[in-house]
Amino acid sequence: MYVQYCYIMSIFSIDAMVKGKKKSNEPSGKKITLKMAKNALKVTIDGKRRLDLSNMEIATFPKCILKLCDVDELDLSRNQLKKIPDTIDQFVKLRWLDLHSNHIEQIPASMGRLHNLYSLNLCNNHLTTPGLPHELGLLRNLRILNLGMNRIETLAPSMAALKELRELGLFNNFLTHLPKFLQNLPKLQKVNIKSNPIPTDDLEVDHIQRVECLYLVREECLCADCLKMCKKERERLESRISAASKQKKSIFAGLLTPNSVAQDNQAVWR
Template sequence: MMYEQHVRMELRKSTERRRPIKEEKFEVVDLSGMSLESLPNPSLNLAMISKLDISNNNLESIPESLTARLLNVVVLDVHSNQLKSLPNSIGCLSKLKILNISGNLVESLPKTIENCRSLEELNANFNKLTKLPDTIGFELLNLQKLRVNSNKLAFLPHSTSHMTSLRILDARLNCLRSLPEGMENLINLEVLNVSQNFQYLDSLPYSIGLLLSLVELDASYNQITTLPPSIGCLKKLQKLRVEGNPLVSPPMEIVEQSLEAVKEYLSQKMTGESPRSPMKKKSWLGKLVKCGTFNGPILSGTREEREGFIMSDYRSIDGLTSPRYMGMFSPRRLFSPRNYFAR
């Protein structure tokens, strides 16, 4: 009885607050922090509720019949309870946009959650999830924020890569062993956090480098030894965290310099160039090649002219060591604007 009186009181307060706005028909019900252990079926019209907050209670379950009647609910907040599961009738909430079930004991999500196709934000942090529904990504195409950190997930379903509206994916503090392929489909993903999967996650897929909207990537405290060279293509990337990994490529001295140093290193690997160490001085012999002195850009002429020195005629190495040609090896002469040797 007290429960129904409280709900009526909340509805009355909400109606008084919202009365000047004629367009709004639905109400907000806040039953958070009341130490509730159960939710008896009220005699109210639950279809009039747009937001229901029953967080910070001691609820172990939510009645199927109650959820099925929340036909117009847009926000459902049940965080910080003792829930071990969600009712299957949650699939009836076709208008639901925000669902917060964090801080419970939920081990799996009902497959019917895929029917909540208006869902934009799902917060399932701090539960006991071991898996997500296999086809969840094929149905929740409007989902923008998926937060599943601090669970026991070993994998994200392959269908996750079909969530093309996803902007934030937070899967830290799990037991992830790999990430799904095809992540390049997440064209709007801006933040990806897969940190602190500790001894489980030892690699990142090449497709991460195709996330063209990615701004922040946190892969710290895993077992990653090599970053995919494709990360060098992430032009919008502003924050990269990879500390706490046994990185070999790029080496930590590169990582500690700057994000740009890492991207340059990986870009060189991707194009087949040998990444240059910033601590090494460039050899003047390398400049000979760059300036076209050795194996230069001349493509026509005889085989000797293409493969040897750029000279009007070919001379053997023995001939070049004679006193007559010793001056030709002077760096001042070699780097002069002229690209040929005077005879």
């Protein structure tokens, strides 16, 4: 009996160790309570209710925020999210959704039911072409879509239905060609396709302006390579501004300033 008891205890110990190991693989991160979420509610200048949970080390989509699904804007950027649940479609009033700088690999098809959405930021994630559902083409009111800094090779043809789209970020992806349907989007004005392996022959788009996007982030939120690149770009920009400033001073040297002229002629203006 004693031997059998020891054998059973050994099996139990091994099983407990295995279960403990599984738990260690589960996503870790800050847990958001409903009280914390309510405290994160803000009102924008134009009177919209924004739930700001950005940069809070969240690894799992907080289920409690579904009780605040009547917000107009939702910011979950700069976290550790890997998955967005199908229940995202409960945010029926959502106009603005920011999910940039997470670890998201796939967007749920239910996001296509956010018919009021006009701005969607998915920049700096782990998205691939299969991770973008065809249902994104159902976002008929979408005006701004940022897919930059992902692993996307091509866009789904269903996105040709985004007739209200004005701005599209595709920079730093794996695109080898520019989708032809972009030329047929009537309101599309800006497309950023920087840092893609696209041949120069495919870069001609008649009515679309190619631009580079600007984002403001804290230095601690950037990796070493990104921080180095940003500092290099900043030095280049400052050098250009300095050169332009010197040229402007030389052009107007010796002239009276507008304020001094206005001051001398105040009596005339009166």
